[in-house]
Amino acid sequence: MTQTIALNDGTSIPTIGFGTYPHDGDDSAANTEHALEVGYRLIDTALSYENEAEVGEGLRRSPVSRDEVIVTTKVPGRHHGYDGARESFAASAKALGLETIDLLLIHWPLPRLDKYVDTWRALVDLQKEGLVRSIGVSNFTPDHIRRLQDATGVTPAVNQIELHPYFQQHEQRAFHAEHGIVTEAWSPLGRGGDLLKEPTLVEIAESLGVSVGQVVLRWHIEQGIVPIPKSKNPDRQRENFDVFSFSLTEDQIAAINTLDKGTPIWDQDPNVYEEF
Numbered sequence: 001m002t003q004t005i006a007l008n009d010g011t012s013i014p015t016i017g018f019g020t021y022p023h024d025g026d027d028s029a030a031n032t033e034h035a036l037e038v039g040y041r042l043i044d045t046a047l048s049y050e051n052e053a054e055v056g057e058g059l060r061r062s063p064v065s066r067d068e069v070i071v072t073t074k075v076p077g078r079h080h081g082y083d084g085a086r087e088s089f090a091a092s093a094k095a096l097g098l099e100t101i102d103l104l105l106i107h108w109p110l111p112r113l114d115k116y117v118d119t120w121r122a123l124v125d126l127q128k129e130g131l132v133r134s135i136g137v138s139n140f141t142p143d144h145i146r147r148l149q150d151a152t153g154v155t156p157a158v159n160q161i162e163l164h165p166y167f168q169q170h171e172q173r174a175f176h177a178e179h180g181i182v183t184e185a186w187s188p189l190g191r192g193g194d195l196l197k198e199p200t201l202v203e204i205a206e207s208l209g210v211s212v213g214q215v216v217l218r219w220h221i222e223q224g225i226v227p228i229p230k231s232k233n234p235d236r237q238r239e240n241f242d243v244f245s246f247s248l249t250e251d252q253i254a255a256i257n258t259l260d261k262g263t264p265i266w267d268q269d270p271n272v273y274e275e276f
C-alpha cells in the first residue's frame with residue numbers, strides 16, 4: 001500500500017511522486033502508464049510542460065483507478081490573476097481529461113507582477129467549489145507565503161521547491177514545519193548530475209547495496225519531504241520507487257546533511273525568476 005503524508009486540509013498525498021518534465025519528446029503517456037504500474041500514485045505535471053494531454057492519456061490507459069491517483073498541475077505566470085488562474089485550471093482539466101484536479105499549485109510567484117495573491121484567491125475558491133481537492137504553491141519564499149496567509153487566511157498545503165543534498169533549504173523547511181506545509185522536492189536527484197557521483201553518497205549506497213539515487217530519495221522521505229523524481233527510463237522509474245525496503249541510520253543522514261552547499265544548482269531565485 002502507498003505510504004502517505006497528511007496535508008493541512010485533512011487530505012493526504014503519497015510520500016513519493018513521479019515528475020514528468022521534460023520527457024524529451026518521449027511518450028509521456030507511456031511514462032505515466034508505466035509509473036502507475038510501478039506503484040507511483042502522485043503524478044506531477046504543469047500547464048507549462050505541454051504534456052497534460054499525454055499524462056491524461058496515460059492515466060486512462062492504466063488499470064489503476066482514477067481515485068487512487070493524485071494528479072498535480074500548476075498555474076504558470078501567464079495565467080496569474082484571479083480570472084487567469086481559473087482559466088488555467090479549466091485549460092489543465094480539459095487537457096488532462098479530468099473534471100477535478102487533486103493538487104493545484106501556483107508554479108512560480110513572479111513578484112514583479114504582484115498578482116500571486118489574486119491567483120491564490122482563485123485557488124481558494126476552486127477548492128471551495130470542489131473543483132480542486134488541495135491547493136499549494138511552488139517556489140514561494142516564507143515572505144510570499146505570509147502574504148497569502150495575511151490576505152486570505154489560507155495556508156498552502158504544499159510548497160514544491162528545489163531540494164536535494166546539495167541544496168537542503170533548512171530555513172525554508174523550518175518555516176514549512178511551523179505552518180504545517182508539506183515540502184515537495186523538485187530536482188530531488190539534482191537532475192542526475194554530479195550529486196549522484198558524490199563520494200559520501202556512493203559509500204552509503206555501497207554499504208546498503210542500493211543505488212545512489214535510492215539513497216538520495218530515501219534521505220528525502222525519511223525527513224518527511226516528498227520527492228518527485230523524473231525518469232523516462234522504465235528501469236530507473238522502478239528503481240526510484242523502490243525505496244521502502246531499507247532505511248538510513250542517523251549517522252548516514254547526518255553525513256548527507258554535511259553536503260549542503262546552500263545554493264541552488266540553477267539560477268532561479270524565486271524573488272526575481274520569471275517563467276510565463
Ligand SMILES: NC(=O)C1=CN([C@@H]2O[C@H](COP(=O)(O)OP(=O)(O)OC[C@H]3O[C@@H](n4cnc5c(N)ncnc54)[C@H](OP(=O)(O)O)[C@@H]3O)[C@@H](O)[C@H]2O)C=CC1
Pocket residue numbers: 018019020021022044045107138139160161185186187188189190191192193196211213214228229230231232233236237239240
Ligand atoms: N515546480 C518547479 O518549478 C519544478 C518542478 N519540477 C518537477 O520535478 C520533477 C523532477 O525534477 P527534475 O528537474 O526532472 O530532476 P530529477 O532530480 O528528478 O532528475 C531527473 C534526471 O535524472 C535522471 N535520473 C532519474 N533517475 C535516475 C537514477 N535513478 N539514476 C541516475 N539518473 C537518474 C533522469 O534521466 P532519465 O530520464 O534518462 O532517467 C533525468 O535526467 C520534474 O520532472 C517536474 O515534474 C522540476 C523543475 C522545476
Ligand SMILES: O=C(O)C(=O)[C@@H](O)[C@H](O)C(=O)CO
Pocket residue numbers: 021046268275
Ligand atoms: O520544470 C519546471 O517546473 C520549471 O519550472 C522549469 O523552469 C525548470 O526549472 C526548468 O527547466 C528551467 O530550465
